[in-house]
Amino acid sequence: xxxxxxxxxxxxxxxxxxxxxxxxxxxxxxxxxxxxxxxxxxxxxxxxxxxxxxxxxxxxxxxxxxxxxxxxxxxxxxxxxxxxxxxxxxxxxxxxxxxxxxxxxxxxxxxxxxxxxxxxxxxxxxxxxxxxxxxxxxxxxxx
Numbered sequence: 001x002x003x004x005x006x007x008x009x010x011x012x013x014x015x016x017x018x019x020x021x022x023x024x025x026x027x028x029x030x031x032x033x034x035x036x037x038x039x040x041x042x043x044x045x046x047x048x049x050x051x052x053x054x055x056x057x058x059x060x061x062x063x064x065x066x067x068x069x070x071x072x073x074x075x076x077x078x079x080x081x082x083x084x085x086x087x088x089x090x091x092x093x094x095x096x097x098x099x100x101x102x103x104x105x106x107x108x109x110x111x112x113x114x115x116x117x118x119x120x121x122x123x124x125x126x127x128x129x130x131x132x133x134x135x136x137x138x139x140x141x142x143x
Contacts, residue, residue, distance in 0.1 A: 007085055008057035009132050014042055016129045017058050021046050023105055084133035095122055095138045102126050116141060
């Protein structure tokens with residue numbers, strides 16, 4: 001299986017999404033540029049701290065930004081898809097720290113720190129400003 005090295009998401013407000021990921025993951029912005037495509041897409045790349053081999057790519061088409069905002073605002077995430085970013089924590093204490101950070105930033109937890117009934121694992125989920133899920137896990141959570 002090839003190693004996954006990036007994930008890309010469309011966002012409605014690039015600055016708002018960058019601020020979210022810089023604080024919540026945490027991550028650092030590694031690049032930002034304006035593409036010359038017909039949608040005048042602005043592209044930003046982030047690197048989650050401690051994940052030097054992984055890049056998060058955020059794309060914002062400036063010409064249809066109003067349409068993305070309307071779509072994300074009107075259509076629930078579960079209806080759009082079950083896409084999400086998944087991060088594995090090395091300990092439950094690390095997972096608890098992620099929850100503390102999310103709460104300290106005043107973000108709404110989509111799924112607070114929860115022990116899975118049928119597995120020896122824990123999960124924590126928050127939504128970014130566009131409704132995309134960011135999930136942290138510890139233990140056995142997937143089959």
